Amino acid sequence: MIYCKKCLQPNTRPNSRFSADGICPACNYVETLKEVDWEERQQEIKQIVEFGKQHNKSGYDCIIGVSGGKDSTRQANYVKNVLGMNPLLVCLSSPPKQITQRGADNISNMIKMGFDCITINPAPITWKDLMKQSFFEYVNGFKSTELALFSSVPRLAIAYQIPLIWWGENSALQLGETSVMGKTGSDGNNLKKMNTLGGGDITWMLKNEISKNKILQYCYPSDKEMDNANLRITFLGYFWKDWSLIDNGNFSALRGLDVRNDKPEEMGEYVGVTALDEDWTPMNQMIKYLKYGFGRTTDYVNEDIRLGRMTRDEAITIIEKYDGTCSPNYIKSFCDFIEISVEKFWEIVDAGVNKNYFERIGEGKYKRLYKVGVGL
Ligand SMILES: [Zn+2]
Structure with a gap:
């Protein structure tokens, strides 16, 4: 186990590799930010907004995957008020025994700002069974629920014919999980290669007599489905100079986000x-x-x-x-x-x-x- 020479990231993060001088990918990325032409990035984001507006078939020109937390609150406001888009918020909700009152209040606080939101609620018993299986097989109780989080949103985008999805952080750049890296820093179409999503593989879930019909919200759309829908997944964090835990947290707390105590x-x-x-x-x-x-x-x-x-x-x-x-x-x-x-x-x-x-x-x-x- 070796630590990054600049920060305290050990080289044990899955799908991450330090550079020859002993620096982690995230520190190297932050270094490159000093050279970034932010004006050029503004041009890039304008093209993405244009893509969403041009391919708008349903009235909503984009989806924002939200949890009601600090990142989603800031993103939703930015996409609507700064980019001038008409987003549909999509929230994958945990079952009643898992979601906190704080979580429900935060979603309410967010939609009150003037957003349409669709909440997806997968069946609680299947959710529980899969969580248990994830925990027993992978010692990671969140493997199935993360699949549901990242799969249900593009499924809904395809069903509603919405061409563009905004997620927040690009884990390839901001955390150093390089397998997620797409064609550019804003390209999220490789998201399913994230370590915990395992390429969208669901075969492990089909044991224990769970049929595919019961896990539809956990199934990431195929490449063909994504291509046919001309669906574009984009990381908003790539365009913000001040994307950080504290900046996003402050922005949202000032707008009514209820935080942990x-x-x-x-x-x-x-x-x-x-x-x-x-x-x-x-x-x-x-x-x-x-x-x-x-x-x-x-x-x-x-x-x-x-x-x-x-x-x-x-x-x-x-x-x-x-x-x-x-x-x-x-x-x-x-x-x-x-x-x-x-x-x-x-x-x-x-x-x-x-x-x-x-x-x-x-x-x-x-x-x-x-x-x-x-x-x-
Ligand atoms: Zn580092």
């Missing part, structure tokens, strides 16, 4: 503006940390380091304190939902823990074997 050690990070619509993301980030040696706190401090808001040393202290932490209440509530005991939960998680990085010292307790910022 947990303690950092309960949610595994120190900002509290992400994953507002449900409470199991901290648990999933804790598992990611035990698999790869970094969780959400690492992602956040890295952004702060790159923006010059924090030194590498300050960031190490914060990672040591909060990364990989999670409230036992969230773990318990996830276990109750997928109907397993907390003992079983830790048995499954333990099988996924990277034993080179962590030593088990008790149920749910692990000792770090590497030094943050130094590696193994």
Whole structure:
């Protein structure tokens, strides 16, 4: 395990490769931003807006995939008020036992600003069964739900004949997951190659007698369907000089976004503006940390380091304190939902823990074997 020389990204992120000088892809990307001709990017976005307007058949010239969180609130306002488009918001909703009141309030707050929104609600029992299967097979309870999130939106775009989808962050550039990279930095048509989506493969879901008819919202459209629909997926984050957790969080909080008030050690990070619509993301980030040696706190401090808001040393202290932490209440509530005991939960998680990085010292307790910022 090796750390980026500039930030605190270890080289364990799936589908990510450091450059020969030991720098992570995201730091290299931030470096290139200094040279960006933002005026040229404005021309590029104008062409995309034009594409949406030209191919508008239904009245809506684009879709924005939203959760009601900080990024969606800012994006929706930008697309409508700055780009002058007529977006349809599409929200994949978690089932009632998962969605928080805060999440429901945030969606209400957003649509009150004057948007049409379609909410997709996949069947809760199938959702639960797939979540359980994802957790047991991949030690990642979110594998199926992320497939639903990224598949249901293009499915709806094709059905409604809407030519353009806006997503927010390009994980190829902003996080360094290079397999997602398309023809340009704004091209999202390779999104299904994201590590957790596995190219849109759903064969693993069809075991346990779940028929394809029950998982339609989890099926990413085929390349042929995408081509026939002439569907274009675009990352809005690519066009913003100030796309960041704090900038998006501030913009949206000033417009009524309700943020988290947990303690950092309960949610595994120190900002509290992400994953507002449900409470199991901290648990999933804790598992990611035990698999790869970094969780959400690492992602956040890295952004702060790159923006010059924090030194590498300050960031190490914060990672040591909060990364990989999670409230036992969230773990318990996830276990109750997928109907397993907390003992079983830790048995499954333990099988996924990277034993080179962590030593088990008790149920749910692990000792770090590497030094943050130094590696193994
Ligand atoms: Zn870096």
